[in-house]
Structures are given as C-alpha cells and as structure tokens.
Amino acid sequence: MYSIGIDVGSTTVKVVVLNENHEIISRDYQRHLSKVREKTVEMLSAVKTLVQGQEIRVAITGSAGLGVAQASQIEFVQEVFASAKAVETVYPETSAVIELGGEDAKIIFFEGVMEERMNGSCAGGTGAFIDQMATLLDKSVTELDDLAMNAERIYSIASRCGVFAKTDIQPLLNQGARKEDVAASIFQAVVDQTIAGLAQGRKIKGQVVFLGGPLFFFKALRLRFKETLNLSDDQSIFPENADVFVAIGAALYAEENTEAIRYETLVDRVIHSQSKIEYSSNIKPLFDSEADYQAFISRHNQATVSSRDINTYSGKAYLGVDAGSTTTKLVLMSEAHELLYPYYASNKGNPVVLVQEQLNVIYPLLGDRITIAGASVTGYGEDLIKNAFNFDYGIVETMAHLRAAQFFNPETDFIMDIGGQDMKCFKIANGTIDSIMLNEACSSGCGSFIETFARSLGYQTPEFAKLGLFARNPVDLGSRCTVFMNSSVKQAQKEGASVEDISAGLSISVVKNALYKVIRANSAEDLGHHIVVQGGTFLNDTILRSFETELKTEVIRPAIAGLMGAFGAALVAQELQLEHSTMLSAHDLEGFTHTSQSTTCKLCTNHCSLTINQFGDKRRFISGNRCERPLGIKKAHEPLNMFKYKLDRMRRYDQSKQDESEFKYGTVGIPFGLNMTENLPFWGSFFNTLGCRIVLSRPSNRAMYRLGQYSIPSDTVCYPAKLMHGIVEDLMNQGVTRIFYPCLPYNFDEKNSDNHYNCPVVAYYPELLRANIERLESVEFMEPYFGLHRPEDFKVKAYDYFHERLGCSKEEINAACDAAYAGYEAYRQEIQDVGQAYIQEARERNMPIIVLAGRPYHIDSEINHGIDDLLVSFDLCVITEDAVSHLSEPIRVHVLNQWTYHSRLYHAANYVTTQPDMQLVQLVSFGCGIDAITTDEVRSILQSKGKFYTQLKIDEINNLGAVKIRIRSLLSAVERQKLAIHAQEVNHGRALV
C-alpha cells in the first residue's frame, strides 16, 4: 500500500507518494500563492493515475497544513516531528537537523534525548526573508545565490529578524557596497540567526542534515552553514530530496499511524474541506460604494502642483533629488514651482547609476533655454549623490519634507510620511519641526512589505492595492512588525480570507502601526488640524483611505505624494539663490564612472566598514565612517566625549599585565558589562585593597559577541545581556580560573527615587550564565547576592563570603569594604567634576552640549556602535546623564520611579530643560522592557519645557544611517527654534519701541 505525505507550508505545497519499501514513487513541489486548498487538490489529482481506486495511507503536515487537516479530517503530524521521522529512517547516524522553511527555522538534536526547537515568534522568517532581500536588491533569488558565491567579504548584518537586517543592508547598498558581498552577508545573517535563535546553549556538531527549500536551493547558504559550523563534507548532509523531505516524513508517519482510506475519499475530503472553515472579521469595508470612492478620489485630486512642458520653458530651473532607501525620486522645477521633469523609480540597489541615467535624459532637454541654478539632494543616499555629482547642497530629509508640505499648506502642523522602508512623522509648531518620530527598527518595512507581499501572492503592488478598496471583510492583522503580520496573514488564509480582504487588512495594519506604534496617537486632535500625508506608500488609495478612516478625519495628500522629498529639495535649491549650480555638466557626465570598494577601517576599535567610492579618477568619497579619522581630517581640539573618558577610566582597573605572584589572594576575573560597567570602581577598589589581581574582559567587539552567541537562551533579551556570554568566554580565554560576577537586585540608593532596584536582567544574569555556559563549570564562578545599599550589612555578608572562599580576615575585609565605598564615591564625584569641566570648555568653545543618556553599560562601544564618536564628529560635546543628574531639582514623575539608573535619566532630563545649550538624546537598547516606561516619561519631561526628545534605539545593528538623520534633524530643529525665538524677540522688541 502506498502512503502519501502532504506538506503545506507558508508558501508552498509538497506532495510525496512512497511505496512499501519507502521508495519515492512521485514527488511534487509547488508554490500555492495563498490558494492552499486548490493547490493541494490539483497536486493530488496529478498522482491520480498512480493510486486511482486504491487504498492508501495519508498524513498532512506543515505550518499551514493544520487547517486543511482539521477541515478534511485527515491525520495531522507536526512538521518538526515529521522531519525527525524521516531523518531517523533515512539517516540514522544523524546528530542534528537544521531545517529552514518559508518562515520557520527548526533544529532537531538527536544525540541523547531527542530535542526539537523552533524559532520563537520574533525570529522571523528565513525563506521569506531571503525573498524580501532579493527584492531589495532587485535580483531573483537564484541570482542572489550566484552573486553570493563571489563574495570577498562578509558584512555584519543583524541576524535577529528580517526587518533589522533590512535596516543594515539598505545603507550598505546606498553607500555602494558590492552586491556580491551583501548577498553573502544576507546568507550569513540567516546562519547566525539560526545558531543564535535556536541552538540556545547547545553546540551543533557531528553529522548534520540540512533540510527545507532554502537550503535545497541556495548553494551559498549551504556554504555559509558549513563554514560557520566548521563541518566537513562528510558531516554535512544535503539530501537530494531536501525540499520534500518533510512530506516524506509525513508519509512515513502515515504508514505507521493512520487508517487506510481510498484515494477518491481523500481527494473528496480535501475538495469539500472549505465549507467547514469559518472566517469572520469585524472591520468595516473601506468604501461602501463606487460613488464613495469617486468622491474620495476627486477630493484628493485637488492637492496638486502644476506641470509645465520642459520643451517650452526657458529660464532657471532647480533640481531636487531624494535618494531614498528603496526608491530614487527626482524633480526638476521651474522658477514658478512648476514641475518640468518628475521621476520616480525603484533604485535597484544603486542610486548613482539611476541619477546618472536621468541626468543624461535631462541635459539634452535643457537646450540653451534652461539653466540649472541649484541642485540639492536629500535622503539616505544624500552624501553619495552629493559627492558623486557635485550637488550644491545636501539637506536632511526631514527638513526637505517639511519644506514641501509647507508649499501645499503653510499652516501644516503635522506631516506623516510612509516610504518604502521608513516612517517619519513630524509635528510642526511655529513653522519649525517641533518633534520628530521615526519608526523603530521593529515596525519598519511598511511600504516595501506590501510590495513584497503582493509579489509573493503573484500581484503587482498597484493591482494588489486596488483589490483591497472594495474588500467586504478586511482581515484584522494587528499592528506589530512584519514578521507577525506574515503569520497573521497565514492564519487568515487558513480561515479562508480572500486576497481582497488580505490586501485591505494589510493596509489597515500599516496605518495602525504608524498611528499606534510610531506616533502613539489616540485621535486626530493629537496629531494636528492640518495633516499632510506623503511618501510613496500613500499613493496607495487603500492606505490613504485606511488612514482617514482610522483617524476619522480628512487629510491632504499632494498629487506628488511620492515626490515630496525631491520637491522639497528643489525648493531648497531655489532658496540658495545661486546663478549656476556646481553640479557636473553634460560634458563631465560623459566621462563619469563610479566604482566602489569596501574595506575595514583599522584606526580604532569601532572597525567601521568603509565603502570607498571612486568617481572618475580624481574624486573619492568614503562612507560608513563614524568619525573623521579615515578621512584624514585633523581637529583643532581634542573631542569632548565623556563616553570615551569613562571607558578609558574603567579599563585602567585591568591588571592583566601585572605578575600574579605580587598579589596575596591571586587573580579575580571581572566581566566588564551590565552592572559591572558602573560598579567597577567599587569592586576594583575592593579587590585591590584585599590583594587580588584584577583581570578585566578585553574591550568587546562583534567577534567577542559571536564567541558567546551559542549559549544565549533567550533571543529577545537586550544586546548588552547577550554580549555577556562572549565577555565571560573571553575571560576564560585569558586563562582566568576565578570569575567574580555578583547578583545585585538592589543598586546603590541615591535617595531620589521610590526604590533603587536594578532591572531583572541586570540583577540575575550571572545565574543565567551559570545555567547556560557549560565551560563555567571548569572555573570558580562566584555569583553571590550582595546588597551594596546597606554598607554595614555588606561588611558582614562580604566577610562571610570571602572568608570562606579566599580565607581573608575580618580586618582585611573591613578595609576592602571601606576602600570600595570610598572608591565608588570618588568615581561618582569625578564624573560630576569632569562633566562640569567639559560643559565649561564646551561653552567657551561655543559647542552645543548633548547629554547622551542611557544605562552605564551603554558606554561599551560594541553596544553603542560608536554613536558617541558620531556625535563628536558633528562638533558636539558629549556628556553622560550621571554627570548632571545631581544638578536637578528633585522631581515627581508619573511612574513608579524604582530603578536607580532610571531616576538618573529623569533628573538629567529635568536639568537639561533648564540649560538652553543642552539637548538630551536617549539611548535605548532594543528589548529593554523597562524603557517602554522611561521613554514616555523622559519625553514628557523634556517636551513640557519646550525641549526636543530624541531617542536612539540600539541593537546588534551597527549601521548609523538612521542615527545620523535623527541627529541632524535634531540639530537643524534646534537651529530653527533658535531663529524663531530670535525673530520673536526682535518683533517683540519692535513692538516695545
């Protein structure tokens, strides 16, 4: 009797027929484009001749198979279980299986007791992720694979989730990194994600079987896995039927566990399974009627810019380019603000080529009639384009959009821009930007998400969007990141939602995401009265309608919604009031070439990935740098950077170069991370006085993180915590045999908060390390609980502990404790003094001051990715929150203020509001649950006194493109605020006169 295995995945259906000897009689693999049931029936019909009229055994598996199985009353087997079954039968020697599917990643360990793992809900897809990345590079997935085989280097790309990786890749492309290298880096990110997210403390070794579509199809991915896991050819098995392997497992399972049924019955059941699926939605349709839709269209058609035939115009013209993340927009504008030449296209990974092409089109049209009197550029690719073509001016994109919006409505008080990759919202007051909200890395991918999704369902984006307009029951997809939406869509498909309903649902989700996640608004009042929406995504009527419906208000969508950045840039170019633009002439353009080359900067520990762009043979542009060093520019003054100061000071506790024999109680290794970053002056003084040599973990970097990546049990914990695994490994690699890392639920009591806790992760991470790093069993790992907030009790507890461990006397401990408290106190005082000195010097030099506020461990350059250097490169003075928090009046906050570090944040923010030349920038680690509370509070403290709030979310991502935009927007907003105040004062002065 034959057995049939049906594997219904998120994007494909696989059907396999096996005979009694487990030989494959038939196999088939096809994309289902969301039409799961129809495709399954079709594929079952294809094997009709083989099994017609026979009894067979059958089982369904796969992430989208459950619904089909339930509805058709066919046995369901969980897919990982099915894989395991197949591997046990076909490759009994296997010790581990790695399987990547459309959206799932799984590992099965066979050694010892079988253990299966699947990616958590955050880790996102893999196959779908590769699809998305290919779209981003405008390649087919096969081309992507081929490219990757010719890679020369691997960039570090955040491996946690697809959305993060995108944020990393986009700037690389915009900076002109080689596509081969980017492609290979994408596959490496998938590998890292699998290892970090799934292995969770268990090493992958021995014979490994690789399964699933992506591993079957992509040779580059296979190569990356083999290299990363250090597997020989014998140890890595890629079965020839890897793509249908799970279906084989289902068939094997069916053979043993199911009742035989007739083939015809099976087909019949699947055909009739749909009637049992119920689907309902409580979201109203976007339009009730065609007339509704027409009224909506004609209303929006009113917001327009007039066009003018370029062939009849003569005079000055202004060029604006918006080199966005996925698209490049270009506008040539007449002196009367008419559009002479608009252009909008996907930049296919290289904006330089695109702009060059367009200039080649434009120049012949100019004739002698038109002079380009100004050219300016904005967007992600601003620096690159400006340098490539010698544009007159580069403007930060937020300001470009503001200019454009004001053209349509000078009273604009709110702008909402949804582009391919990013969302930007600005509140405007007094004609200047009052606050900026950009989407967090987690919720991005809005416009391009719809694009990718449409493609995966076999539609073009506009066509897909149209489908949603008249959907009767839009799907409720929630408002979280794309990965979650993917699975929500899967669920809706399972329940039988139509493509129309999904299209409408996706649009509504994007809008909800923007409103509730980015802006956190609860009504239109919250936003403003004159709302302008723009960005390519709003050209989609479904999105626009969803937005108005959700806000219950009418907004302005300029007809050139997709070109606003470029239009704004053109307006700014006009404001420059130049006679001639400096941009490359038609003649220069003839000989224009662009090559790029990537390298790693070795001038400091940031190890920036530099891209060296060469234009023609003379001009060169370096991007990817955080500071001026690689550019060869020398600053007149030493930078004022307290992050560096603190870091240097802490590193001095390291005595690894000294001889151990000089110390009475030998060596103690201290991991330099989390609470130790702040408490080192305490423990450093303690152990020094006691007579211990201190060995610190070496300065952390990406390689150190990788070292410990295998033992991270929770993929959603913050990066500083994840880094601890590598930090502890590094200590052991230095030969340290005793490590001290105490659990500290309580912090020092600074008497200005309700309580003085550390967060749970900081408090208990040592216990997690012990439970997950096997190697720690080979050293003396000391993780006692101490309470530093009670000095007298601490003396007693410390004696109990260290007397037993080291044999110290009471006197020695008392002296060490006194020294510890004194050392910590001295350190705190020093930070406050240095802060004052920096502030004074900054004021003498007329430098703006940034309080870069976060947690003490944010000074680690692997954690902050060199944001401090970036700020310093803008000629800013960087000081830390603990240097000024004591200067604030005590304040009452609207949340439970029970964490010491947070209390410093609130007080620093309050102090900043009293200093005109200070701004606060808050660093937030992704996954920091507690900062969900602090960010709102810090924002309200700052904004209540008219200060800007800038938040930088940091994770494994180490590309600073988005950070740069925020900082520049902040500086530019501060500048305009100053001008506005000045103007007001002047007017006021006049009035008095």
Add this chain to the structure above:
Amino acid sequence: MAELLYDENGRLLFTEEMKENYTILIPQMLPVHFKMMEKCLAKSGFNVETLTNDGREVVDAGLKYVHNDTCYPALLVIGQFMDALESGKYDLNKTALLITQTGGGCRASNYIHLLRKALTKAGLDYIPVVSLNLSGLDKNPGFKLSIKLLISMVFAMVYGDLIVLLANQVRPYELNPGDADRMIVKWEDQLVKQFDHLRNFSNMKFRKNLASITQDFAAIPVTRTKKVRVGIVGEIYIKYSPLGNNNLEDFLLAEGCEPVVPGLIDFIIFKINNRIVDIDVYGGNKWKQRLMLVLQHYVEKRQKELIAAVSKYPDFHAPETFEEISSRVDDYMGRANKMGEGWLLTAEMLDLVSNGIPNIVCAQPFGCLPNHIVGKGMIRAIRNNHPDANIVSIDYDPGATRINQENRIKLMLSTAKKKFAQG
C-alpha cells in the same frame, strides 16, 4: 460624583464617601478565585465587580492607551478597564478601579501608573485607582483591609486553588461532560453564601469545607483512560488568564491532555517569603522578618490542610508543599531571585518534571524580563539534569498569532504523546 481629594503628591484618593457610592472594578485573571474574593470584599462593604469583557476589543483598547512595548498583561489589564469604561455600562462618576501591585523590581509594579496615565489620556482622571498590595504603597482612606477581610481572602484563595486543582484533574476524564464545571458553580455559590456568616471562617469549618469539596469532586464519574499531563507555568497573568494565553487550557483539553496548573497559594507564600529572604541576604529589621514568618506559616498551614484533604483520595494528585517546591531550586539559583515569579517559576518546572509531568508549557509575555532568566534561561540546565524534560516556551503579545503558538505547543505534544505511547 464624590468630592475628589488628593494626597500631597497629587494622587487621587479613594475616600470613605466613595466606598459608600462607588462601584470598584477588578480585572479578570482567575475566574474562580476572583469571584470569591469579590464576595469577600463585598462583605466588607465594598461594591465590587470583576470584569468579564474580553476579545479583540480589550486588546485594541490596550493598544490605544498603553505604550505598545509594555508587557502584554499590562496591555490587557488596562485594555480591559478602558474597554469597560467606554462600554457605557458604568456610571463613570461613580466608578473606581482596583489593581494589584507587587512592589517588586519588575515593571509589573508600574501597571498602576500606566493605568493612571491611560485614564488621563482618555480624560477620565477623576476615576480613582486603588492599589491592592502588601508593601503599603499608595494608601487610601476609603480602602482599608481589616484582618478579618485578609483572612477571608486567604480562605477564598485556598478554596479557589482546591476547586481549580480538582476540576482540572476531573474534567478531562468526566463521563458526563460539564460535571466538573457544574461542581465548580455549586461550590462557588455555596462558599459565597457561607461568607455571609462570620462563624464560617473558623478553622474547623475551613477543613470541613476542604473535605466536602474534595469528596464531591471525587464522586464525579470518570473514565479510567490515562491522558498526557501537561504543566502550565509562566508569568502569573499569562499563566492563568484565558484572555492572556489564548485559552491555553481549553486547547490542551481539546488535544486530549490534562492541563496541570500550579496554584496561586505558592505565589502568595513566595511573595511573603521574599521579604524574609531579603532580610537574610541584605540585612534589615528582624521584627519585620518575624512578622512575615508568622504570616508565611499561617498561609503554609492552610496549604498543608489543602494537601491533606486531597491526599485522602489516591486518584487525585496532591500538590507539594511550598517547602518541598522551594527546595528543588537550590542547585539553580538563589532564593533572593524574586522579581516577577522569580525562583518559583523554575521551581515549579522542576516540581512538575520530578513528579512525572515532564511536558510543560512555559508561558510569558513577549520580552518578559524576569522570564529571560527564570524561564527560558533555566530550561537548558533543567534538561541537563532531567533529560526527559519536554518544555516549550511560548511568547504572548497582541501580534502573536494563535496558529504559531499552537504549532509550537503541538510539537511539544508530539514528543509527549510519543513517549506516552511507549509507556
């Protein structure tokens, strides 16, 4: 509306006048327990109502009023309140809200502040919020808990634990579907009626009740077929609340399993015990410690009475004592690990595994801070010592879909059922 009075920090107080006229709303978590506690509060003159609204509206209200990165229980609890307030069912001028506060280092202690922020955002800042806690935070003139009330709440909690424990052990096997649930209703009614009379709070009556409840449940006709037993541990709200965990218990029942859910008493003792351990570890007021010891012994004693009642019936699995459970965790972490569910969560997993229930769902809100350590962080170590441990960790949040969660649970169940079939 009552006269609005504020404390020196500008916090709106729940006054004695409000006690007379206001309805106090309580969020749902453990339906059986909360129903009885509601009655206890009513006995003390509070007009209380436990909310029953659920569904997507609650989630949406939460998303609207709470920072979306805040943990899911906060979003649900506040969402449930806001949805109820907006429903038009309540006279907003005569409504107050009650929320528990643990006062620990977890962000859960901040729920009450997030709730107040949400009220302000909705223009409802005249609605007072009452904190129910053991730390003496946020005192209110109109909300004082008498010793009598506290004792009756402890009783209600033990009754609740017993009823839920027995119902869980009977429901999967009952011959007449619905018997267990009918028995729950019967006892809820009966116990609630008893709360009318003070004499029913005697220890003797308490033991008698425990015995009768157990006897009644034991009398429900059941089949002898064995089923896979699956433990549920996790962050307290997600662990218990069907709204939080997408009806996890029902799902397990439908999959042919018996859900095993450790009770609430351990959590309460754990919270009391934390205060004793803190003073041991860091030093502090010995008198306060002694007082807490007395309190702990009192609740432990009630727990032992529950265990004694259940142990009389060999067909029932009696829980272990707090002391036994806590001793299991010593090789893994210190008892000072107390934020959130702290060491208790790890101890519960170990307790289940050691008592023949290796199959466990560890449920937590997405990004739950303490669970990084005591949940996900300890699974590897548990497996090292108990190779048969079959634990799946599931994250819950507004965007996570049921299909993903259920698929992962099914994976765990596949292994469980395979082993079960092998005997």
